[in-house]
Amino acid sequence: MARRSTQSGKGNGGELHQAPSGKSGTLTTNHGVPVSDNQNSLRAGPAGPTLLEDFVLREKIFHFDHERIPERIVHARGSAAHGFFECTEAIPSLSRASLFAEKGKRTPVFARFSTVAGGAGSVDTPRDVRGFAVKFYTDEGNWDLVGNNIPVFFIQDAIKFPDLIHSVKMEADRGFPQAASAHDTFWDFVSLMPETLHTMIWAMSDRAIPRSYRMMQGFGVHTFRLVNAKGKSTFVKFHWKPKLGVQSLIWDESNKLQGADNDFHRRDLWEAIDAGDFPEWDFGIQIIPDKLAAELPYNILDATKIVPEEIAPVRIIGRMVLNRNPDNHFAETEQAAFLPSNVVPGIDFTNDPLLQGRLFSYLDTQKSRLGTTNFHQIPINAPKCPFANLQRDGMMQTHVHKGRANYEPNSLDEAGEDPGPRASAEGFRTYADNTELGNDPSEKVRVRDETFGDHYSQPRMFWRSQTENEQAHIASALVFELSKVELDHVRKRVLSVLRNIDEMLAQRVADGLGTKLPPAAPAFKPPLDLEPSDALSIQKNWQKTLKGRKVGILFSDGSDMATIEALKTEIESKGGSVFLVAPKIGPLKVKGGSLKADGQLAGSPSMLFDAVAMVLMPDEVAKLMKEAAARDWVQNAYAHLKAIGYCPGSKALLEDCGLAFDDGVIPNEKFVKAATRRYWDREPGLRDLA
Numbered sequence: 182m183a184r185r186s187t188q189s190g191k192g193n194g195g196e197l198h199q200a201p202s203g204k205s206g207t208l209t210t211n212h213g214v215p216v217s218d219n220q221n222s223l224r225a226g227p228a229g230p231t232l233l234e235d236f237v238l239r240e241k242i243f244h245f246d247h248e249r250i251p252e253r254i255v256h257a258r259g260s261a262a263h264g265f266f267e268c269t270e271a272i273p274s275l276s277r278a279s280l281f282a283e284k285g286k287r288t289p290v291f292a293r294f295s296t297v298a299g300g301a302g303s304v305d306t307p308r309d310v311r312g313f314a315v316k317f318y319t320d321e322g323n324w325d326l327v328g329n330n331i332p333v334f335f336i337q338d339a340i341k342f343p344d345l346i347h348s349v350k351m352e353a354d355r356g357f358p359q360a361a362s363a364h365d366t367f368w369d370f371v372s373l374m375p376e377t378l379h380t381m382i383w384a385m386s387d388r389a390i391p392r393s394y395r396m397m398q399g400f401g402v403h404t405f406r407l408v409n410a411k412g413k414s415t416f417v418k419f420h421w422k423p424k425l426g427v428q429s430l431i432w433d434e435s436n437k438l439q440g441a442d443n444d445f446h447r448r449d450l451w452e453a454i455d456a457g458d459f460p461e462w463d464f465g466i467q468i469i470p471d472k473l474a475a476e477l478p479y480n481i482l483d484a485t486k487i488v489p490e491e492i493a494p495v496r497i498i499g500r501m502v503l504n505r506n507p508d509n510h511f512a513e514t515e516q517a518a519f520l521p522s523n524v525v526p527g528i529d530f531t532n533d534p535l536l537q538g539r540l541f542s543y544l545d546t547q548k549s550r551l552g553t554t555n556f557h558q559i560p561i562n563a564p565k566c567p568f569a570n571l572q573r574d575g576m577m578q579t580h581v582h583k584g585r586a587n588y589e590p591n592s593l594d595e596a597g598e599d600p601g602p603r604a605s606a607e608g609f610r611t612y613a614d615n616t617e618l619g620n621d622p623s624e625k626v627r628v629r630d631e632t633f634g635d636h637y638s639q640p641r642m643f644w645r646s647q648t649e650n651e652q653a654h655i656a657s658a659l660v661f662e663l664s665k666v667e668l669d670h671v672r673k674r675v676l677s678v679l680r681n682i683d684e685m686l687a688q689r690v691a692d693g694l695g696t697k698l699p700p701a702a703p704a705f706k707p708p709l710d711l712e713p714s715d716a717l718s719i720q721k722n723w724q725k726t727l728k729g730r731k732v733g734i735l736f737s738d739g740s741d742m743a744t745i746e747a748l749k750t751e752i753e754s755k756g757g758s759v760f761l762v763a764p765k766i767g768p769l770k771v772k773g774g775s776l777k778a779d780g781q782l783a784g785s786p787s788m789l790f791d792a793v794a795m796v797l798m799p800d801e802v803a804k805l806m807k808e809a810a811a812r813d814w815v816q817n818a819y820a821h822l823k824a825i826g827y828c829p830g831s832k833a834l835l836e837d838c839g840l841a842f843d844d845g846v847i848p849n850e851k852f853v854k855a856a857t858r859r860y861w862d863r864e865p866g867l868r869d870l871a
C-alpha cells in the first residue's frame with residue numbers, strides 16, 4: 182500500500198491557522214507546541230490503530246467534547262450586541278447613579294434579547310415572551326437591567342417560578358413541544374393560578390410575536406427605587422421604547438418563518454448593525470410618587486400589574502444605541518451573565534417578592550452554567566471600571582493577585598506594605614426603610630398581601646385597550662392554543678377564568694372551539710373596570726415608516742432594470758432596505774443590462790419581507806403562474822397583510838392568484854408609501870378570526 186503524505190493538504194484549511202490572538206501564524210497546541218500535521222492522527226502503521234500518545238489529537242478532541250456549556254434553563258436562545266447608553270437628561274435629584282449624572286454622558290452596554298421557553302437551538306419566532314437584558318458597564322460598577330418585552334410577569338412570588346417554567350417547557354415524559362405554550366401542562370397551570378392571566382393575555386397578543394428585536398419595547402417589570410445623594414428614595418419603573426416603533430408579525434407568518442428562517446431575529450439584528458443601521462431605544466422612567474402608590478387599587482410591588490402611562494407618564498432620560506456585533510457568539514452572547522442583583526449606588530431594589538427571589542437565582546445559576554465563582558472575570562462580564570477586593574483563588578482564577586494582604590482588617594501599611602482595598606462611606610448603601618407600603622418587619626411570615634388578590638382587572642384593561650383587529654388576534658390565539666390542549670377539563674377551566682376577564686372574549690373563544698361556556702370561576706376580588714390605556718395597543722401607536730423595514734423585489738429575465746433601480750433608490754432614501762429575488766441567482770439578462778439576485782425565489786419566501794413588489798415581463802409571469810413558489814410568494818404576502826406593488830406585466834399573477842385589489846395591492850408607482858404599514862382591514866375577508 183502506498184504511503185500517504187503526513188503533511189497538511191493545501192486548500193483544505195491546513196495552510197491557514199488562527200492563533201489565540203486572532204492573527205494568522207503557526208498552529209500550535211494549547212500549550213504552545215507547534216503542530217506539524219492537522220489532517221492525520223498518529224497511527225501504528227498506515228493501516229494500524231491510532232496511538233494513545235497522540236497528544237495533538239487527544240487535546241483537540243478533548244477540547245471539542247467540552248465546547249458546550251449548560252444552556253440557560255430559561256432564555257436559552259438569544260442574540261446580543263454592544264453599544265452605548267447616553268444620558269439625555271441628568272436626574273441628580275432622583276438618583277446618584279453616575280450614568281445619570283450628566284446630560285451627554287455615555288456608558289458602554291451589552292444587550293441580549295431572547296425567547297424564554299425554547300432551547301438554545303430552537304427557532305426565533307414562536308409565540309413567547311422575549312427577554313430584554315442590558316448590562317451597563319458604569320464607572321461605579323455593572324448595572325444589569327434584566328427585563329422583558331412585556332411589562333408584567335406570570336407570577337407574583339419567586340417560589341412559583343420552577344412550577345411556571347416546568348409547565349411551559351417540554352412536557353416531562355414526552356419531551357415536546359419545544360418552544361410552545363400550546364399544550365396541556367401550561368394551560369393547566371395558568372388556569373389554576375389566575376395571577377398568571379395578565380401576562381397570559383399579553384402573551385396571546387401580538388406582543389409575543391415581534392417583527393424584530395429592534396421593534397420591541399423593553400420593561401424592567403418590577404418597581405425599583407432610585408436613591409439620590411441625600412438618601413431620598415423614589416419608586417420607578419424602567420422602560421425602553423424602540424425608535425422604529427413596536428411592530429409585530431401575523432401568527433401564520435411567524436409559524437411559516439420557523440421554516441423559512443430559524444434565525445429570523447438573530448439575522449435581522451446582525452444585518453441591521455452590520456449595515457450601519459443601528460437599533461436605538463429611548464430609555465424612560467415612570468415615577469410613582471408614594472401618594473399615587475397608596476391610592477392605586479393594586480400594589481406597585483406586585484409584578485403582575487402595570488401602572489398605565491396615562492397615570493404615570495414615561496419621562497425619557499436616555500437612549501441606547503447598539504452599534505457593534507459580537508466578535509464571538511460563544512465568548513460574549515453565550516457567556517454573558519446577567520444578574521438583577523447587579524445594581525450601582527443610586528439604584529436599589531424594592532420588596533417585590535418576585536424581584537427578591539431573582540436576586541438569589543441569577544448568581545446561583547452562573548455557577549452551574551459557567552462553572553466557577555470567577556465568572557465575573559470573563560471579559561463580557563467584567564466591569565470596565567477598576568475593581569478590587571480580597572476574594573481569592575477559585576476555579577479558573579485568571580488574576581494574579583500580588584502582595585500579602587488577602588484579609589482585612591490588617592496593619593500591613595504600618596510596615597510599608599500594600600494593605601489592599603478598604604470599604605468606603607461612598608460605597609453602595611442599601612435603602613434602609615423596611616416599613617414602606619404598610620410592611621410590618623417584626624414578623625417572619627409566609628403570606629401573600631391581600632392587595633395582590635385582584636387577578637382580573639388588569640387583563641380586562643389590556644383587552645379593552647386593543648383595536649378590534651388586535652382583539653381578534655388575542656381571541657384567535659386562545660382558540661389555537663386551547664385547540665392543542667387535550668384535557669377537556671383544562672380547556673373548560675381556562676374558559677371559566679376568561680369569563681372574569683371579559684364575557685365577550687370568553688364567548689368568542691368558546692365559539693371558536695365549538696364548545697359551550699362553563700360557569701365563571703370564583704374570583705377572590707371582583708374585577709374593576711379600569712380606564713383603557715391606548716399605550717397598550719401596538720396598532721394605535723403604529724409608526725408609518727420604512728425605516729428598518731425590508732422590501733423584497735421579484736424580477737426575472739427581461740425585467741426592466743430602470744424600474745427596479747428607481748424602486749430601490751426610493752425605498753433606500755426612506756430608510757428601508759431592498760432584497761432582490763429571482764427564480765435564479767444569475768446574473769440574469771434584464772432590460773438595460775444584467776442583474777444578480779440576492780436570493781432564489783424558493784429560498785426567499787415573502788415572509789422574510791415587510792412588503793413586496795414585482796417587476797416582471799408578461800412571458801415570465803406566464804411561467805411563474807405555474808410555479809408554486811411564486812404563487813406562495815404573492816399569496817403569503819397578501820395573507821400577511823403586506824403591501825404588494827405590481828407592474829402592468831405582473832398584475833396578471835395577482836389576478837390569477839385571486840387577490841382583491843385593496844389599498845395595499847397597488848401599482849409600483851404608489852408602492853413605497855403603501856409599504857409603510859400592514860393592511861389590517863384585509864384580514865376579516867381572509868381568515869376566520871375568533
Ligand code: HDE
Nearest residue numbers: 253256293312313314328329334339342402538542543546
Ligand atoms: Fe429570569 N432567569 N427569572 N426573569 N430572566 C434567568 O438566569 C428567574 C424573571 C430574564 O439574556 C436565569 O442567567 C427567576 C422576570 C431574562 O442572559 C435564571 C424568576 C424577568 C433572562 C432566571 C425570574 C426575567 C433571564 C437563567 C422569578 C423579567 C435572560 C439564566 C423570580 C423582568 C438573561 C440566567 C440573559 C434568565 C431566574 C423571573 C427576565 C434561571 C427565579 C420577572 C431576560 O436565573
